[in-house]
Amino acid sequence: GALHARVSEPGGYFDTDNLISNETGYLNVVGVLERTVAPGGAYVGVGPDQNFSYVAALRPRIAFLVDIRRDNALHHLLLKALVERSPTRLEFLAALHGRTPPADLAAWENRDIEEIVDWIDRNEPDPGSVAAVQADVAEAVAGYGIPLTADDLATVRRFHDTFVAAGMGLRFTSLGRPPRPYYPTYRQLVLETDAAGRRASWLATPDRYLAVRDLHLANRIVPVVGDLAGDRAVREIGRVLDEMDLRLSAFYASNVEFYVWRAGTFGRWADNLAALPAADDAVVIRSYFPNFGGDHPSALPGYYATQTLQPVATVVAAREGRPFGSYWDVVTRDVLELGVGAGR
Numbered sequence: 043g044a045l046h047a048r049v050s051e052p053g054g055y056f057d058t059d060n061l062i063s064n065e066t067g068y069l070n071v072v073g074v075l076e077r078t079v080a081p082g083g084a085y086v087g088v089g090p091d092q093n094f095s096y097v098a099a100l101r102p103r104i105a106f107l108v109d110i111r112r113d114n115a116l117h118h119l120l121l122k123a124l125v126e127r128s129p130t131r132l133e134f135l136a137a138l139h140g141r142t143p144p145a146d147l148a149a150w151e152n153r154d155i156e157e158i159v160d161w162i163d164r165n166e167p168d169p170g171s172v173a174a175v176q177a178d179v180a181e182a183v184a185g186y187g188i189p190l191t192a193d194d195l196a197t198v199r200r201f202h203d204t205f206v207a208a209g210m211g212l213r214f215t216s217l218g219r220p221p222r223p224y225y226p227t228y229r230q231l232v233l234e235t236d237a238a239g240r241r242a243s244w245l246a247t248p249d250r251y252l253a254v255r256d257l258h259l260a261n262r263i264v265p266v267v268g269d270l271a272g273d274r275a276v277r278e279i280g281r282v283l284d285e286m287d288l289r290l291s292a293f294y295a296s297n298v299e300f301y302v303w304r305a306g307t308f309g310r311w312a313d314n315l316a317a318l319p320a321a322d323d324a325v326v327i328r329s330y331f332p333n334f335g336g337d338h339p340s341a342l343p344g345y346y347a348t349q350t351l352q353p354v355a356t357v358v359a360a361r362e363g364r365p366f367g368s369y370w371d372v373v374t375r376d377v378l379e380l381g382v383g384a385g386r
Contacts, residue, residue, distance in 0.1 A: 043188045046187075046264055046265060048278060049266050049274070049275050049278040051274045053112035053267050061204060062226075063090065063091075063092040063226070067345035067349045068349055069236045069242040070345070071350070072236040073237055074351055074378055075096065075325070078378070079292060079321075082103055083102050083289050083292075083321050084291060085097055085100055086105070086279060086294070087293065087296075088107070092294075095250075096294055098253045107265050108266040108279075111267075116198050116201070118263070122183075122186070125254065129255075132147065135158060135159070135245070138202075139167065140167035140175065140205075155241060155246050162209065163209065163210055167206050179198065180195060183195070211227050213225045213228075266279070271307035271308070271310040271311040276315070276317070279318065280318040290318045291323075291325075293325075299372060300334050300369060312357050312360065322355075325378070327349065328350055328352065332346070340377055353376055
């Protein structure tokens with residue numbers, strides 16, 4: 043709670059609840075991350091639980107999840123409470139979607155994620171289970187040391203109700219914009235693979251899930267309200283990392299830089315990134331959508347969004363040497379090759 047308060051800024055607005063990602067190919071970079079970025083540093087990212095998959099791959103010592111929307115922090119309090127009360131992946135997904143878990147939980151611990159997802163799909167929400175989980179969640183989030191209003195608690199419950207009602211078929215939605223046919227379901231996101239075809243979400247294996255759960259139990263996944271181009275949050279995270287003698291391993295920016303570039307504040311974002319103590323191999327993980335300017339040269343067949351990796355050093359160096367001339371320049375300069383299955 044104290045760390046959240048220290049690094050957070052006043053909240054801003056974005057036109058979606060953003061309960062799940064709209065990036066189908068978000069895991070395509072995981073194999074490269076695991077091969078090129080050393081574990082044990084610090085992770086910073088935006089948005090909901092796709093961050094956990096990068097955390098499971100990178101094994102940082104601490105993760106900060108930054109979003110301009112205060113509701114994103116409330117969403118992460120819900121996820122934290124559910125993960126902490128759920129020793130296994132099936133228990134987590136059952137709690138998230140309001141299912142009563144089976145009696146033989148031990149038999150499910152090492153099952154393939156496809157089997158676990160199929161079990162969720164085959165079972166209906168149980169009102170008694172939902173009520174019990176929501177009572178646990180309300181008690182847990184009240185104890186995290188982050189001051190919450192009655193409206194905040196109602197928002198946490200509304201988010202949970204949405205997962206219960208939609209199940210694994212939940213899709214990303216935007217206010218005032220029609221749903222896009224290429225937006226993945228939560229089922230697709232959980233079952234997604236990296237570029238080599240390996241299941242790679244944080245729920246794919248017990249080991250990945252427990253890596254995330256252990257960080258939650260240690261209060262090392264910190265939700266932050268902040269703007270990437272703001273004057274406080276990112277820089278204060280840098281001060282915390284200096285105090286902890288940690289270096290940034292990865293910064294997942296999603297497609298936020300598109301909006302930052304359009305707003306004319308990319309320079310402030312680059313300055314904030316430069317203020318973070320970063321490892322030599324640190325990368326920016328970003329998502330590029332072709333409606334922003336055409337097909338990306340690293341696009342993989344079958345995916346609408348392109349997930350890329352760029353050295354943090356490239357963004358930092360551009361502030362003084364060869365500045366970015368366009369958003370296209372930002373998303374294509376010095377992009378790391380995905381290697382296996384790149385389909386070029």
